[in-house]
Amino acid sequence: MAALFAYALVLEVVGFVAATFALLLFFFRALERQRWPLALAGSLVTALLTYLVFKVWLHVQLPASPWGG
Amino acid sequence: MDLVHGLTYGLAVSLQPGNLAACFVGVFVGTLIGVLPGIGPVATMSLLLPITFTMSPTASIIMMAGIYYGAMYGGSTTSILVNIPGEAASVVTCIDGYQMARQGRAGPALGISAMGSFIAGTFSVVGIMLLAPPLTSIALRFGPPEIFGLLLLGFTMVTYLTAGSKLKAVAMALLGLLLGTVGLDPISARPRFTYGSVTLADGLGLVPIIMGLFGVSEVLLNIGAGVEQEVFHTRIRGLLPSREDWKRSAGPIARGSVLGFLLGILPGIGAIIPTFISYALEKRLARQPERFGHGAIEGVAGPEAANNAATGGSMIPLLTIGFAPNVVMAVLLGAFLIHGVQPGPLLIKEHPDIFWGVIASMYVGNAMLLILNLPLIGLWVQLLRVPYGILFPLILIFCVIGVYSESSNVWDIVVMLAFGVLGLLMKRFGFEAAPLVLAFVLGRMAEESIRQALIMSGGRFSILLTRPLATVFVAAALIVVVLPVALPPVKRLLRTVPVD
Numbered sequence: 001m002a003a004l005f006a007y008a009l010v011l012e013v014v015g016f017v018a019a020t021f022a023l024l025l026f027f028f029r030a031l032e033r034q035r036w037p038l039a040l041a042g043s044l045v046t047a048l049l050t051y052l053v054f055k056v057w058l059h060v061q062l063p064a065s066p067w068g069g
Numbered sequence: 070m071d072l073v074h075g076l077t078y079g080l081a082v083s084l085q086p087g088n089l090a091a092c093f094v095g096v097f098v099g100t101l102i103g104v105l106p107g108i109g110p111v112a113t114m115s116l117l118l119p120i121t122f123t124m125s126p127t128a129s130i131i132m133m134a135g136i137y138y139g140a141m142y143g144g145s146t147t148s149i150l151v152n153i154p155g156e157a158a159s160v161v162t163c164i165d166g167y168q169m170a171r172q173g174r175a176g177p178a179l180g181i182s183a184m185g186s187f188i189a190g191t192f193s194v195v196g197i198m199l200l201a202p203p204l205t206s207i208a209l210r211f212g213p214p215e216i217f218g219l220l221l222l223g224f225t226m227v228t229y230l231t232a233g234s235k236l237k238a239v240a241m242a243l244l245g246l247l248l249g250t251v252g253l254d255p256i257s258a259r260p261r262f263t264y265g266s267v268t269l270a271d272g273l274g275l276v277p278i279i280m281g282l283f284g285v286s287e288v289l290l291n292i293g294a295g296v297e298q299e300v301f302h303t304r305i306r307g308l309l310p311s312r313e314d315w316k317r318s319a320g321p322i323a324r325g326s327v328l329g330f331l332l333g334i335l336p337g338i339g340a341i342i343p344t345f346i347s348y349a350l351e352k353r354l355a356r357q358p359e360r361f362g363h364g365a366i367e368g369v370a371g372p373e374a375a376n377n378a379a380t381g382g383s384m385i386p387l388l389t390i391g392f393a394p395n396v397v398m399a400v401l402l403g404a405f406l407i408h409g410v411q412p413g414p415l416l417i418k419e420h421p422d423i424f425w426g427v428i429a430s431m432y433v434g435n436a437m438l439l440i441l442n443l444p445l446i447g448l449w450v451q452l453l454r455v456p457y458g459i460l461f462p463l464i465l466i467f468c469v470i471g472v473y474s475e476s477s478n479v480w481d482i483v484v485m486l487a488f489g490v491l492g493l494l495m496k497r498f499g500f501e502a503a504p505l506v507l508a509f510v511l512g513r514m515a516e517e518s519i520r521q522a523l524i525m526s527g528g529r530f531s532i533l534l535t536r537p538l539a540t541v542f543v544a545a546a547l548i549v550v551v552l553p554v555a556l557p558p559v560k561r562l563l564r565t566v567p568v569d
Contacts, residue, residue, distance in 0.1 A: 024462050042459075050466055 099139020333382025
């Protein structure tokens with residue numbers, strides 16, 4: 001829960017993809033106890049995929065970071 | 070425009086490629102989230118609300134409605150196969166549906182629930198067509214006092230017809246009213262309960278509240294409980310119910326359709342209560358009531374028909390008066406407003422394409438669902454095998470995206486999370502979220518209408534009693550409050566009278 005609130009706060013600072021990646025990594029690693037490679041890959045793919053689907057395909061507003069992502 | 074003309078026009082609208090695609094996406098997504106536990110039609114519809122910005126109003130309403138009745142179909146699949154209701158209106162289906170599945174009759178159970186839903190869905194569409202135009206002409210005479218009277222009736226129904234504790238429902242409704250006052254005063258634009266915050270001056274958003282209470286809290290609950298999913302491993306064969314099954318189900322489906330439709334029109338009922346009433350009714354009418362709870366097909370057919378018919382019935386107040394009788398319709402109302410369309414008595418005249426298009430699309434959608442559900446049940450069952458550990462982060466992220474994209478305000482995400490925690494506590498202690506959300510939505514409308522009414526009358530509340538329609542609503546609301554208190558003593562009195 002604390003992780004989710006932290007996520008909301010950093011969302012606008014570091015951008016959607018980075019924040020989501022960190023959050024998912026935390027979920028997969030700490031709550032689901034997946035192995036590191038699997039957790040890393042899973043988080044990265046999910047973060048990028050949701051970004052592509054919602055931002056690029058559906059043109060939904062997402063929090064952007066200073067470097068555009 | 071007469072009925073036949075209206076309907077053929079509507080069919081033409083709903084068969085346009087864009088609208089047809091919207092309808093398909095709607096029922097597909099609806100079935101999907103109906104199957105998946107932890108995310109229901111309310112959260113999904115608010116999630117997809119921002120995506121509809123770029124679509125035409127007709128297409129987006131068609132899609133939203135499709136999600137709603139699609140979820141009703143999907144929810145029953147999981148009830149029968151896994152004993153987990155995909156959404157609340159399928160709870161009753163678990164009782165006999167799961168028993169049927171355990172006896173190796175999962176196929177007919179799924180089949181009859183899909184057929185029953187289809188028949189009831191079609192019935193309710195016909196009902197809307199016949200009832201909506203005459204109701205519209207009554208609704209045209211509605212002014213602020215009438216609207217306030219109707220809302221008052223809605224409030225009392227919502228709180229008094231709850232399945233759980235009435236006191237808790239009243240508490241939730243009051244909390245919802247209070248939350249609805251946050252923001253600028255609708256008449257004088259004075260800030261209330263904002264504590265100097267710019268975000269709060271806008272009022273609390275409906276979408277973050279709904280996503281928090283219905284989406285996030287469900288996920289938190291499931292993480293805490295550690296969902297155990299035991300999927301039925303036997304193969305499902307023979308989806309078609311036998312002639313014997315049909316004979317048994319025909320009555321329940323017919324009664325469930327009528328019951329669900331009529332109850333669905335009333336404010337505050339939603340799709341859940343009709344399923345319980347239908348189940349109780351079928352059990353009472355059955356020649357062997359002891360079969361209920363041990364895989365009676367009537368116990369699946371009746372409630373499944375009732376919840377789909379109620380879905381259609383609840384569209385009536387929205388389309389004719391512009392009044393949301395339940396939470397799902399509140400979201401749908403939001404979808405109308407986003408596109409600058411005010412649902413209500415003028416809808417049929419000003420936007421016939423939306424009115425008839427949406428109604429006709431429900432025919433089309435129901436047919437699609439039948440096709441989608443019968444052969445694809447295997448696919449939906451596979452979906453249930455996706456581990457929750459992968460599912461819940463995705464649901465959370467979709468909720469975040471949905472809330473953020475609506476307002477581009479990070480604080481709305483914080484609001485959503487706060488309501489997620491609140492919703493979790495409410496679930497733990499047996500408080501329902503529906504009265505809160507409805508009171509939140511209706512409270513603002515009620516405040517506006519009563520204050521306009523008072524401006525009309527120069528501050529005299531008697532305006533509610535001098536206009537016949539308004540008086541009827543206020544009186545009906547009073548009866549709903551008084552009846553449960555007054556009834557038991559009256560019954561006792563009657564029983565003491567000797568009967569010969």
